[in-house]
Amino acid sequence: MMTMAATAHRSTPAAEPRLGLRERKKIKTRMAIRKATYRLIREQGYDATTIEQIAEAAEVSPSTVFRYFPTKEDIVVTDEYDPLFEELLRGRPADEPLLESLRYVLRTAVEQSMSGEYETPEEMRLRGRLMAEVPAVRSRMTESMSVTGQILCRVAAERTGREPDDLEVRVYCMGVVGAILEASRYWAEHDQQGDLGEYTRRALDVLEHGLERRNSEAP
Amino acid sequence: MMTMAATAHRSTPAAEPRLGLRERKKIKTRMAIRKATYRLIREQGYDATTIEQIAEAAEVSPSTVFRYFPTKEDIVVTDEYDPLFEELLRGRPADEPLLESLRYVLRTAVEQSMSGEYETPEEMRLRGRLMAEVPAVRSRMTESMSVTGQILCRVAAERTGREPDDLEVRVYCMGVVGAILEASRYWAEHDQQGDLGEYTRRALDVLEHGLERRNSEAP
DNA sequence: ATTCTTTTGACAGTTGCTCTCAATTCATGG
DNA sequence: CCATGAATTGAGAGCAACTGTCAAAAGAAT
Numbered sequence: 143m144m145t146m147a148a149t150a151h152r153s154t155p156a157a158e159p160r161l162g163l164r165e166r167k168k169i170k171t172r173m174a175i176r177k178a179t180y181r182l183i184r185e186q187g188y189d190a191t192t193i194e195q196i197a198e199a200a201e202v203s204p205s206t207v208f209r210y211f212p213t214k215e216d217i218v219v220t221d222e223y224d225p226l227f228e229e230l231l232r233g234r235p236a237d238e239p240l241l242e243s244l245r246y247v248l249r250t251a252v253e254q255s256m257s258g259e260y261e262t263p264e265e266m267r268l269r270g271r272l273m274a275e276v277p278a279v280r281s282r283m284t285e286s287m288s289v290t291g292q293i294l295c296r297v298a299a300e301r302t303g304r305e306p307d308d309l310e311v312r313v314y315c316m317g318v319v320g321a322i323l324e325a326s327r328y329w330a331e332h333d334q335q336g337d338l339g340e341y342t343r344r345a346l347d348v349l350e351h352g353l354e355r356r357n358s359e360a361p
Numbered sequence: 362m363m364t365m366a367a368t369a370h371r372s373t374p375a376a377e378p379r380l381g382l383r384e385r386k387k388i389k390t391r392m393a394i395r396k397a398t399y400r401l402i403r404e405q406g407y408d409a410t411t412i413e414q415i416a417e418a419a420e421v422s423p424s425t426v427f428r429y430f431p432t433k434e435d436i437v438v439t440d441e442y443d444p445l446f447e448e449l450l451r452g453r454p455a456d457e458p459l460l461e462s463l464r465y466v467l468r469t470a471v472e473q474s475m476s477g478e479y480e481t482p483e484e485m486r487l488r489g490r491l492m493a494e495v496p497a498v499r500s501r502m503t504e505s506m507s508v509t510g511q512i513l514c515r516v517a518a519e520r521t522g523r524e525p526d527d528l529e530v531r532v533y534c535m536g537v538v539g540a541i542l543e544a545s546r547y548w549a550e551h552d553q554q555g556d557l558g559e560y561t562r563r564a565l566d567v568l569e570h571g572l573e574r575r576n577s578e579a580p
Numbered sequence: 581a582t583t584c585t586t587t588t589g590a591c592a593g594t595t596g597c598t599c600t601c602a603a604t605t606c607a608t609g610g
Numbered sequence: 611c612c613a614t615g616a617a618t619t620g621a622g623a624g625c626a627a628c629t630g631t632c633a634a635a636a637g638a639a640t
Binding site for chain 1: 459496500501503504517521528529530531532533534535536537538539540542543544546547560563564567568569571572573
């Protein structure tokens with residue numbers, strides 16, 4: 143999930159000697175492909191950047207690129223925050239209202255992604271720009287959010303004692319996801335100037351109170 | 362908009378002699394391409410159907426197919442109900458709560474599309490199946506819904522006296538759209554057995570009252 | 581060192597999609 | 611009815627994303 147945050151660089155380079163050489167190499171090529179992609183897109187734009195160029199810049203074969211990422215959009219979009227999202231969400235008390243939990247989780251997630259701990263601010267800005275400008279990327283990002291929606295469905299189902307496939311549960315969760323995604327798009331379209339955290343907070347307020355009520359500025 | 366309904370065959374074949382020969386031919390080839398596509402997909406599946414085959418079956422050149430539809434998904438997905446949607450919506454009294462207006466509009470739209478007036482039930486079923494089974498189609502359909510969301514934004518903005526680009530307006534509308542889309546998906550995934558009209562009604566109920574309240578069965 | 585497994589690269593092929601250009605078809609005014 | 615001009619089409623070349631196969635190379639296990 144998260145639209146704005148992704149690509150966790152959890153592995154401090156020489157940090158986990160438990161992993162075999164193979165695993166470490168995989169992580170390295172994965173990062174190499176992404177780095178190369180980011181650089182090339184920054185230099186010449188998304189469409190002008192071909193898989194071949196990416197492969198050459200990352201010093202792998204084109205086949206390898208496709209082995210690591212099913213589509214070109216995925217190189218940019220792929221989002222490893224879903225597990226964190228679920229963990230944070232399940233960490234909240236089960237009797238807390240779902241929107242309240244989301245307020246906390248989203249605030250935390252935004253803070254973390256803005257802090258530059260998981261990825262550089264430039265990478266974040268670039269992804270935001272691409273989300274706003276390149277239809278294919280935007281579309282892929284929406285798909286990605288629907289996976290997050292499924293996680294939300296499971297949690298919501300548990301809390302309300304329903305099935306995860308329950309119509310009401312699914313509808314509610316996709317409504318929430320749609321709203322949050324739109325807040326992110328708003329942020330991206332406005333040159334990422336505003337405070338994304340505040341936008342998502344306002345998004346949840348709207349979900350809770352509807353449109354009539356004016357922007358509540360209280361915490 | 363509408364996910365379930367599309368492809369209005371408004372033109373009774375020899376109905377509008379006001380249009381020039383050119384216009385009429387355009388409409389005819391457009392329909393021919395779609396008919397051919399539907400038939401081929403029904404016979405051999407979506408992926409196995411190529412643009413070349415479609416062109417041959419519709420008796421036009423491949424270039425012409427692309428001239429009429431920017432992508433292959435669009436042949437299936439393209440949805441001409443947005444104008445109707447906007448018309449119906451604006452026909453409602455301006456002081457009516459937005460969700461109430463939507464209830465009416467969606468009910469009407471579902472009825473019309475189920476009645477088989479605009480397209481055959483088979484075409485509708487096929488589109489539903491593809492939406493559930495083919496990722497590319499589902500994705501394109503989501504994009505299409507976001508256009509509907511913009512219409513909704515404009516109307517919502519007028520009614521509440523805000524800008525169409527207002528964050529709250531956009532978030533609210535995309536929440537609504539996400540919820541409705543999910544109801545349609547639910548319907549499609551469950552073999553289109555249930556009552557789509559009821560599903561969308563329940564979707565709006567959830568948006569209004571949240572998840573806690575149990576399925577209200579009263580009108 | 582040897583086998584065995586995983587990962588990789590080379591390569592060929594398919595398909596969606598774009599672009600250009602010449603030929604055809606239709607609309608229009610004389 | 612015909613000539614002129616505009617729109618529509620078809621043919622074809624070309625590009626890039628993606629798939630599949632297969633043999634070579636690299637890491638793991640004995």
